Amino acid sequence: MSIVQKIKHYAWIVIQYFSLxxxxxxxxxxIVSCVITAFKTEEEYQTTNVMTMPENxxxxxxxxxxxxxxxxxxxxxxxxxxxxxxxxxxxxxxSMLAYVLNRFKFPGNGLIRSLFLFATLLPGIAMQVSTYQxxxxxxxxxxxLGYIVLSMGTDVIAIYIFIQFFENIxxxxxxxxxxxxxxxxxxxFKILFPLLKPAVVTVMILKGVGTYNEYYNASLYLSSxxxxxxxxxxxTFVGPLGSKYNLICAGVIISLIPALIVxxxxxxxxxxxxTSGAVKG
Amino acid sequence: xxxxxxxxxxxxxxxxxxxxxxxxxxxxxxxxALLLTFTxxxxxxxxxxxxxxxxxxxxxxxxxxxxxxxxxxxxxxxxALWLSVYYMCGAVVxxxxxxYLAAILSFKVKGGNFFKGCMFFPYLxxxxxxxxxxxxxxxxxxxxxxxxxxxxxxxxxxxYWLKDTSINNVSLVATSVWKYFGNNMVLFIGAMMxxxxxxxxxxxxxxxxxxxxxxxxxxxxxKTIVMLNLIMSITGSLSAFEPPFVIMSGxxxxxxxxxxxxxxxxxxxxxxxxxxAMAIILLLIIFAATVLQKLFFKYVFKxxxxxxxxxxxxxxxxxxxxKARLKRRG
Numbered sequence: 282m283s284i285v286q287k288i289k290h291y292a293w294i295v296i297q298y299f300s301l302x303x304x305x306x307x308x309x310x311x312i313v314s315c316v317i318t319a320f321k322t323e324e325e326y327q328t329t330n331v332m333t334m335p336e337n338x339x340x341x342x343x344x345x346x347x348x349x350x351x352x353x354x355x356x357x358x359x360x361x362x363x364x365x366x367x368x369x370x371x372x373x374x375x376s377m378l379a380y381v382l383n384r385f386k387f388p389g390n391g392l393i394r395s396l397f398l399f400a401t402l403l404p405g406i407a408m409q410v411s412t413y414q415x416x417x418x419x420x421x422x423x424x425x426l427g428y429i430v431l432s433m434g435t436d437v438i439a440i441y442i443f444i445q446f447f448e449n450i451x452x453x454x455x456x457x458x459x460x461x462x463x464x465x466x467x468x469x470f471k472i473l474f475p476l477l478k479p480a481v482v483t484v485m486i487l488k489g490v491g492t493y494n495e496y497y498n499a500s501l502y503l504s505s506x507x508x509x510x511x512x513x514x515x516x517t518f519v520g521p522l523g524s525k526y527n528l529i530c531a532g533v534i535i536s537l538i539p540a541l542i543v544x545x546x547x548x549x550x551x552x553x554x555x556t557s558g559a560v561k562g
Numbered sequence: 563x564x565x566x567x568x569x570x571x572x573x574x575x576x577x578x579x580x581x582x583x584x585x586x587x588x589x590x591x592x593x594x595a596l597l598l599t600f601t602x603x604x605x606x607x608x609x610x611x612x613x614x615x616x617x618x619x620x621x622x623x624x625x626x627x628x629x630x631x632x633x634x635x636x637x638x639x640x641x642a643l644w645l646s647v648y649y650m651c652g653a654v655v656x657x658x659x660x661x662y663l664a665a666i667l668s669f670k671v672k673g674g675n676f677f678k679g680c681m682f683f684p685y686l687x688x689x690x691x692x693x694x695x696x697x698x699x700x701x702x703x704x705x706x707x708x709x710x711x712x713x714x715x716x717x718x719x720x721x722y723w724l725k726d727t728s729i730n731n732v733s734l735v736a737t738s739v740w741k742y743f744g745n746n747m748v749l750f751i752g753a754m755m756x757x758x759x760x761x762x763x764x765x766x767x768x769x770x771x772x773x774x775x776x777x778x779x780x781x782x783x784x785k786t787i788v789m790l791n792l793i794m795s796i797t798g799s800l801s802a803f804e805p806p807f808v809i810m811s812g813x814x815x816x817x818x819x820x821x822x823x824x825x826x827x828x829x830x831x832x833x834x835x836x837x838x839a840m841a842i843i844l845l846l847i848i849f850a851a852t853v854l855q856k857l858f859f860k861y862v863f864k865x866x867x868x869x870x871x872x873x874x875x876x877x878x879x880x881x882x883x884x885k886a887r888l889k890r891r892g
Binding site for chain 2: 433
């Protein structure tokens with residue numbers, strides 16, 4: 282390598298690492314500053330700069346107070362119930378629909394596919410005007426059931442992930458099972474569904490994180506206090522508590538922990554799931 | 563003469579065709595019912611509402627196209643759409659940044675996975691938490707101001723990031739870039755990784771530098787996904803909602819985007835008809851934009867669609883050309 286090349290080589294390395302460190306810092310700064318503040322006592326929060334480290338990193342008082350004030354115990358139970366049903370429902374509905382659409386030719390197959398595709402173009406928030414009326418008439422406002430059904434009914438991405446996955450499973454498998462006398466029900470549940478495992482994991486994670494973080498529909502349809510989800514419970518801090526950021530930050534951090542755990546455990550699946558969901562076009 | 567056997571329903575149901583029909587109906591009933599109930603029925607209802615003067619409860623009055631005319635006439639509705647220009651600019655910055663960082667991370671770097679994780683994590687944070695985080699972040703004298711002071715800025719010269727109407731929309735767009743750039747980056751890395759590693763090795767052996775590798779091997783292979791993301795972010799910009807809604811508590815200080823305005827008209831003022839007309843107009847705009855972009859995509863980037871089949875061939879050709887060029891230079 283000539284000297285010029287060497288300089289170029291090292292300059293590029295410096296630029297690379299500088300960019301990575303800088304943008305990681307940008308990404309983490311808002312969160313880290315929140316963590317710092319969450320550990321501060323009231324007095325520290327009032328007197329020190331926000332970026333000054335707290336004196337005691339084991340001061341969990343804010344977390345305890347935030348957890349109680351926002352009734353987050355209740356909220357975690359609600360979120361868990363919603364998650365279980367929405368995720369299980371989406372996996373079942375999505376995989377069954379994908380099976381039928383992928384394996385059988387029947388009139389209307391194309392039409393149904395386009396119906397689901399077109400639905401992705403309709404922005405959910407825009408439709409709330411009439412969805413709210415519908416939910417009102419069905420007596421599904423302020424009911425966990427209503428919110429669960431609504432969340433399952435407006436999911437399309439799961440279906441695409443499953444259809445993609447089915448395309449890679451050979452039909453000869455179904456064929457030989459059918460010849461051996463298995464019913465379509467058996468073929469789906471006993472043979473194909475177990476093979477879908479990677480897709481199921483992907484859908485569970487993506488749908489799970491999405492449902493856990495959803496707040497717009499939840500704020501419309503789960504407004505009574507005992508039905509609040511974790512994201513919604515943070516609304517407790519709007520109003521009189523609105524300037525007690527040591528408390529608010531603690532609440533925010535608590536609400537992030539489940540997402541963080543899932544992220545640390547399933548990083549690879551999240552990345553590949555997003556990638557496979559995005560290429561559908 | 564053949565005798566046609568009379569149609570026997572029971573036999574048909576037990577046969578292959580019948581079994582298929584049963585399973586099709588059985589497996590599709592629930593998803594289709596949900597789709598029709600919670601997507602297409604509200605859509606049709608909303609279309610109907612847009613011709614009425616109405617609230618959620620009480621009398622309705624048919625007023626024809628008046629709602630649609632009002633959307634254009636009132637200066638708070640259609641005007642709000644101009645704010646999406648900010649979000650479109652943000653989207654372009656976001657994609658460029660994502661592309662740059664993805665390119666860096668797709669080469670071997672120490673701690674690559676750690677950096678990737680840091681930059682991706684904001685995508686997993688719930689909207690309300692983001693609202694609080696950035697209210698805190700931008701407060702006068704708090705996080706952002708402090709960090710800028712580290713770099714030598716004077717507090718007196720800094721604007722109020724969320725109050726000052728000349729800058730607050732930029733502040734909000736920045737939060738949206740912050741949330742989504744890591745997600746775009748992961749998608750781009752995924753596409754870049756799908757390129758055969760041997761191509762890079764071959765290029766490296768032949769003396770192609772990093773920039774040449776990026777330009778001739780990487781870029782062609784990710785053109786489709788970059789275009790796709792560009793299309794989606796333009797559509798997304800038109801329906802920008804979250805930053806002003808959660809950070810500015812519903813779009814104060816001139817930050818109310820079209821959707822935020824619509825939410826307010828629908829739920830605070832309860833002008834359901836007007837809000838429905840707004841929604842339909844935006845849908846038409848999004849639809850037109852999507853079709854235009856698809857056409858653009860088709861004619862300008864003709865080869866975009868059959869990327870997978872031809873891209874490798876083209877890449878090899880370009881690579882060969884590049885090799886020849888390098889050889890000539892000695």
